[in-house]
Amino acid sequence: MDFLRTSSSEAGVLHATEDERVWKVLIVDDEPEVHTVTKLALRSFRFQGERLELLSAMSAREALEIFEQHDDIALAMIDVVMETEHAGLDLIREVRERLKNRKSRLILRTGQAGQAPEDQVIRDYEIDDYKEKTELTTQKLRTLLYSTLRAYRDICVIEAQRDGLKRVIESCSSVQSSTTFNQFATAVLAQLMNLLNLGESAIYCVELPDGDQVEGELHILASTGDFVECKTLRELKSLPQKVIERITDASSTRQSQLYDDAYLFYSHGKRGTHNLLYLTYNQPLNDLDLQLLELYVSNVAITFESISLFESFQETSSELVYTLANAVEARSRETGAHVIRVALVSERLAQLYGLPERQCMLMKLASPLHDIGKVAIPDSILHKPGKLTAEEWTLMEKHVEYGVDILKKSSREVMRMGALIAGYHHEKWDGSGYPNGIAGEEIPIEGRITAVADVVDALGSKRSYKEPWPEEKILELLKSERGKHFDPTLVDLFLEHHKEFFAVRDKHPDNVNEI
Structure with missing residues (x-):
């Protein structure tokens, strides 16, 4: 129910205490006596235990200003003839058509019925009642308010229910x-x-x-x-x-x-x-x-x-993905926490880039599978402490093809996303990457994002052949490879939020194996 609070200190307002709720009623008439008499007649009026807040307007122009300032006027009693012969009718049209106010109950109250014939006015203007001033005794005025405020109350309830139903429907989807x-x-x-x-x-x-x-x-x-x-x-x-x-x-x-x-x-x-x-x-x-x-x-x-049951299945599926990815990393003698950090950084980069929520979620779930094809690479190459020969490097690059072949057979979204990431995260913005040597936005955004996450985390991790890089050196490399190895937009996003990204390693150090 749309109960209303007082707010202004305008002339003609019967003031309520700060916490008292009231019904706002606007009196629109160019005769001061009409305002005085109406207020006297309604001074003790209560509807559902709440009293009235009476606002006064001496012209249609002033009344329109009040309507523009207050969208919670329950009832307006409007004279026809004020600054012009049809000022009241023009006001009603403005309120209904320009202000789109359909809730406020509008009562036309006239002392010159001939100026606005009842049948014509009821037909042509969206008003709720038509009264001649001479017929509105105190009791009839109070009766009018009871019936009109009930209508306003019910309209407010219906509108609130409509808005509530809209929220329910939107949430349902x-x-x-x-x-x-x-x-x-x-x-x-x-x-x-x-x-x-x-x-x-x-x-x-x-x-x-x-x-x-x-x-x-x-x-x-x-x-x-x-x-x-x-x-x-x-x-x-x-x-x-x-x-x-x-x-x-x-x-x-x-x-x-x-x-x-x-x-x-x-x-x-x-x-x-x-x-x-x-x-x-x-x-x-x-x-x-x-x-x-x-x-x-x-x-x-x-x-x-x-x-909850569905989420439990989702969590189980995610855990299986991470377990599989961790097993591959372990075979490569790298830490399982690497795939966790790649997942979290990829998801956040996707969010900052503006990808849809579902795509970001799939990035988080699928990015750990980026090097799944290494499971088919011989140990002699994976564990070689020194530099790979040209032939060995050619075979190492095959892990991309193996990864795509493993994942593309599934119809599941996560696996399809994994195949996309596995196939493109070694491509470079300038076209010098592999396996296809494509450049720029030809590389799917999922591959571009994972490329940044994978390289940054690898640089910051200890390996058998290197010590972890300090954060400053990693940032310098990103700047130097902006527009070469990496998508310039993604580099800018990483640099802007680098503290947040580096904090992921603090939260998930190399001895952590869960996400």
Whole structure:
């Protein structure tokens, strides 16, 4: 419901306290007596316990300025004849057509009915009622306000529900991860709270079945109103103590609880999860409200469990990729952490370059496979401490072809991306790379990105034939190879964010084997 707060100190406004909510009503008339009489008639008026904020305009021009400043005017009572014979009608047209204001209820109030015949005005102008001043007694004026404010209230509710439904639909299309799922669950919860007029504050938590302790196991899936900042259990500690105690108690007893000002739903998921929905309300819950809320809890729980299972499969697949890549690196007597760092740097470079989110994610998953073809290179070449002969180098270059052959047989996105990266990450911007000697943007962006990540990490790593390079020397090489070995744009991005990239090595040193 769109309750409204006072904000201005304009002449003609009945002031409310800072925290009091009001309904804004605009009086548009060039006769001061009309303003005085209207205010007297409505001085004790209340609608749903909230009073009015009366704004005054002595002309259509002044009224239009007020409409431009306030998009929350519930009702405007507008005279027809003011600075011109049709000033009120012109104002209505401006409000509806130029300002696109369809919510405010517009009542035409005239003392000269002949100037604006009722049938013509109702037909040609988007107004909500037509009244002659002589017929508006105090009681009829109050009756008019009750019916008009109800209409405005319902329009606001419908508009809020429409916006909420839009958010739900937008969230539905991208529920593929815990992040988007949180957005989806929050959008649905906010829409449900609005639909049932239950207030603004609610929080939905899930407790995973891996442990008996609440601490560290409770996860926030959705939050609205006063709880909207809560995303982790630690942030729950900033809530009122009674809320913390209620959530903790329900988590411990595994039972729903009804309080004077709130309700706490508990449900047990099929995969052992425990689901908690705590919400405040401003009116008692009826049976239908309870059914809808319970339906929300059960369905969000099912969806969350399905997504969790899907993410578990994703994590398992990612772990297999890294394990395979690590095995290849180990055979090359290089550290497994190399592929982890290449993955993270490639993903971040892709993000900075502006690639779509999904492409960035695939870069992270597939880039560890860039040298998978080395599995087919003989140990005598892989482990040779000295410089390779021309024949040996030709054979070493074959690892690109072997890698592509291994990965291209799969129809999976990650493997297809891996084949692309394996095939192109040794090409150079100036065309002097291998295996195809292509240049510039002919090289797929995935190959260009991985080339930077791979070389930078290799330079910073200890090898049997060299010591790790200091960061300053790596940056100097990037600058010198800008436009030669590497894509100039990617070099610029790396240089601009080099502290962030070098921090990846600190977080994942060579003795770390997990991501």
